[in-house]
Amino acid sequence: MPELARRLNERIDAIVDRTLAGYHPDVPAPIAWRTEAALQRATIRFVQAVAGALETGHPENATGRIEVAGARGALERDGGGAIVAEHTRIAAATLREAELLLQEYPTEDNALALATVHAVIDEAQAAVVRGTEYVRESEGKD
Numbered sequence: 241m242p243e244l245a246r247r248l249n250e251r252i253d254a255i256v257d258r259t260l261a262g263y264h265p266d267v268p269a270p271i272a273w274r275t276e277a278a279l280q281r282a283t284i285r286f287v288q289a290v291a292g293a294l295e296t297g298h299p300e301n302a303t304g305r306i307e308v309a310g311a312r313g314a315l316e317r318d319g320g321g322a323i324v325a326e327h328t329r330i331a332a333a334t335l336r337e338a339e340l341l342l343q344e345y346p347t348e349d350n351a352l353a354l355a356t357v358h359a360v361i362d363e364a365q366a367a368v369v370r371g372t373e374y375v376r377e378s379e380g381k382d
Contacts, residue, residue: 241294241295241353241356241357242295244338244341244342244345244347244353244357245291245292245294245295246291246295247341247345248287248290248294248334248337248341249291251341252283252284252287252288254337255283255287255330255333255334255337256279256280256284258333258336258337259283260279260280262329262332262333263279271322271325272322273322279326279330282309283330285305286306286309286327286330286331286334286364287330287334288305289301289302289304289306290302290334290360290361293360293364294357297356299356299359299360299362299363300363302363302364302367303363303364303366303367306327306364306367306368306371307371308371309323309368309371310323310324310367310370310372311371311372311375312371313368313371313372314372314374314375314376315375323368323371324365324368324369324372327364327365328365331365334361335357335358335361338354338357339354342354
């Protein structure tokens, strides 16, 4: 899926905008959201990791950097819940952009392409959780 990966990277700004649009000051949130700049950086890193995994066709290639993000989020924030919620929003924005790209630029097998995007995002989300678990285990908070 190298073509889809390239196009996702080209649409990072749209994915950032879609992620940020999901936040509104009048909507109470159960967790404190990070600054716009921090969310932008997190979104860029997430999309780049997902695109890298799509380029190779191996979902597990998305894990390393995203596990680190999960661990960092667990250390900096609430032990991991906020970073998992944040990455869920980023994943949703990334998935939506991938769906739009597949409508605009159909592949030979859009069903396979979309299933691959889902698998990569599933792996990325699992990596965030693993990163938070590493921190909990190291701190003895299981």
